[in-house]
Amino acid sequence: MENTKIEWATHTFNPWMGCVKVSPACKYCYAERDMDRRLGIARWGEHGTRVVTGEEYWRKPMKWEREAREKGVRYRVFCASLADVFEDWTGQVHHSSGVPMWRMNVPDGNDECWGYKEVLDDPNTGTPLHLDDIRRRLFQVIDATPSIDWLLLTKRPENIPRFWPSLWVSHPMPNYMGHADRMRSRYRTNVWLGTSVENQEFGEKRLPELMKCRKFAPVLFLSCEPLLGPVDLRSIANACRNCDDIGGCDCDYPPLGIDWVIAGGESGLEARPSHPAWFQGLSEQCKKHNVPFLFKQWGEWLPASQGGNNGAVHEWPDGEISINVGKHYAGRKLDGEVHDEFPHSSIGVEHV
Numbered sequence: 001m002e003n004t005k006i007e008w009a010t011h012t013f014n015p016w017m018g019c020v021k022v023s024p025a026c027k028y029c030y031a032e033r034d035m036d037r038r039l040g041i042a043r044w045g046e047h048g049t050r051v052v053t054g055e056e057y058w059r060k061p062m063k064w065e066r067e068a069r070e071k072g073v074r075y076r077v078f079c080a081s082l083a084d085v086f087e088d089w090t091g092q093v094h095h096s097s098g099v100p101m102w103r104m105n106v107p108d109g110n111d112e113c114w115g116y117k118e119v120l121d122d123p124n125t126g127t128p129l130h131l132d133d134i135r136r137r138l139f140q141v142i143d144a145t146p147s148i149d150w151l152l153l154t155k156r157p158e159n160i161p162r163f164w165p166s167l168w169v170s171h172p173m174p175n176y177m178g179h180a181d182r183m184r185s186r187y188r189t190n191v192w193l194g195t196s197v198e199n200q201e202f203g204e205k206r207l208p209e210l211m212k213c214r215k216f217a218p219v220l221f222l223s224c225e226p227l228l229g230p231v232d233l234r235s236i237a238n239a240c241r242n243c244d245d246i247g248g249c250d251c252d253y254p255p256l257g258i259d260w261v262i263a264g265g266e267s268g269l270e271a272r273p274s275h276p277a278w279f280q281g282l283s284e285q286c287k288k289h290n291v292p293f294l295f296k297q298w299g300e301w302l303p304a305s306q307g308g309n310n311g312a313v314h315e316w317p318d319g320e321i322s323i324n325v326g327k328h329y330a331g332r333k334l335d336g337e338v339h340d341e342f343p344h345s346s347i348g349v350e351h352v
Contacts, residue, residue, distance in 0.1 A: 010077070011078070013079045050094065063326050086152075086156045093129050102114065102127065102129055103133065105125055125259070156194075159209040165186075168183070168185075169184075192221055192343070193220050203232075220260075225264035228272045272300065280334070283334060297330065298332065300325070304320075304322065305321075
């Protein structure tokens, strides 16, 4: 999970594993599928488990931070591909060995001493660990790695304000002694916040919630993968708070309410096809309003007009034909082009 094959990230980091399905995009969840096949240590669902990754793994972001500084570049870390950082799950988290985790009461009062055991011999020696505890530690890691842009993608953008901690930053004005004061802030220059939008319904539910988080991060983005229907961002985004003309004013607010759009089809044995017009529509909207667009993949299904004649066939009501040719053959060219656009980081250092 260190270096990743995901086209829009350089690394992947999972503070924990496990989630609850909340919308149609989750139906054939690759994370649940892959975890069941490879590890089988996390049970999905409200009554499942959330499994915290190991200490050695948690040290990797500091290694990436040192590498990025030495190279003078910025890494993009997708967090979390096997969970949702902003899930409001309230159960006790588990260790990767399968036993519950506890915050141990130690004499020096260090509340970050964690342990794992099926049952505590003395209930006074510790209290159950929850996602809030793991989330707090995650943000400590994020704040300690300023050379990394953390891409937090969620299907629960309405929870972001509730789970978003503040941090100490230098005050822009020196105090009366001429020294820089420190103040609390909720804005993080090294976090990009994204939400998943698979169709118009969930675009209308999630995009407005994401747009409320502009005060937290410099980049807001959408992941339209798997794309299960057309999405008209222009009808959702309150593009300008001062006028009604989308993209036609001089305001600084992003024309579509966001800074980046990722789109892609579904992969896996039960993958559902995506109509090419859905991707073309997103690409055209982004191009018109100067929003970077990244087409990640067709997934398993490719339009017949782009090649391939062996595989299951899906005929759309408008006569368009999609063929299940497999993810590798389908590739990631849309209208003959690879779309690999990225937003600018808030910090002027080249990304790798």
